[in-house]
Amino acid sequence: MFEHLREDVMCVFERDPAARNVLEIITTSPGIHAIAWHRMNHWLWGKGFKWLARFLSNIPRLYTGVEIHPGARIGRRFFIDHGMGIVIGGTAEIGDDCSLYHGVTLGGTSWQPGKRHPTLKNNIVIGAGAKVLGPITIHDGARVGSNAVVVKEVPEGTTVVGVPGKQVVPRPAFADERRAAMAEKIGFDAYGATQDMPDPTANAVNRMLDHIHLMEDRMNKMCQELNRLNSEFDAGPMPKLEAERIVCEADNH
Numbered sequence: 001m002f003e004h005l006r007e008d009v010m011c012v013f014e015r016d017p018a019a020r021n022v023l024e025i026i027t028t029s030p031g032i033h034a035i036a037w038h039r040m041n042h043w044l045w046g047k048g049f050k051w052l053a054r055f056l057s058n059i060p061r062l063y064t065g066v067e068i069h070p071g072a073r074i075g076r077r078f079f080i081d082h083g084m085g086i087v088i089g090g091t092a093e094i095g096d097d098c099s100l101y102h103g104v105t106l107g108g109t110s111w112q113p114g115k116r117h118p119t120l121k122n123n124i125v126i127g128a129g130a131k132v133l134g135p136i137t138i139h140d141g142a143r144v145g146s147n148a149v150v151v152k153e154v155p156e157g158t159t160v161v162g163v164p165g166k167q168v169v170p171r172p173a174f175a176d177e178r179r180a181a182m183a184e185k186i187g188f189d190a191y192g193a194t195q196d197m198p199d200p201t202a203n204a205v206n207r208m209l210d211h212i213h214l215m216e217d218r219m220n221k222m223c224q225e226l227n228r229l230n231s232e233f234d235a236g237p238m239p240k241l242e243a244e245r246i247v248c249e250a251d252n253h
Helices: 002-015 022-028 030-046 050-064 173-185 200-229 243-252
Strands: 079-081 099-101 105-107 131-133 159-161
Touching (some): 002 022
Parallel strands (some): 079 099, 105 131
């Protein structure tokens, strides 16, 4: 137990840039306090002192805001950042090198006895406010985005976002390059383009850029044919869109 606590403390330096020294972490980190209490309470739970373990689990809950059932099984190098509002159910299982941010719930969806809470394998990150519900498995290396609600199994190395949680599908590299080039050409600052995150606004912009790209290809072919039929035909350059002007006009309406 004490070896696990030492690893819990040391892993804070890897995952929290605000950590300065061991003394500060031990004395001020609510995540470390919640984990330390849970390690002891889980040991008591395993020895049959279930009432005492449940009673003592209320102490860290009161001053850290982290509620961990003493029956939950937690692996090594477990990291809780901020911690307030975290709830971990009694049949939850957490592997090694996992990180949870504030507001995370590992909850159940049934009142039936038995396994009711999620299983997190190794190297999992659960973003702030996310809810992982039911006896599902989050496999190695998976990521759950902030405020996502996950009720289905998450495959290894997958990122899940949204309500309900959906897997993020990486975009082909050629599509990113084509959209970036088109955005630069028409004067659109591509900072609004997401990195594999299903933002509705960004998706709409990406679809517009794809459509513009297709229209431009067809227009170029039409102009080439017109030039071939009539050498005096001059299409002329297309005007550049002014993104700031478009945004201002949209705001005015």
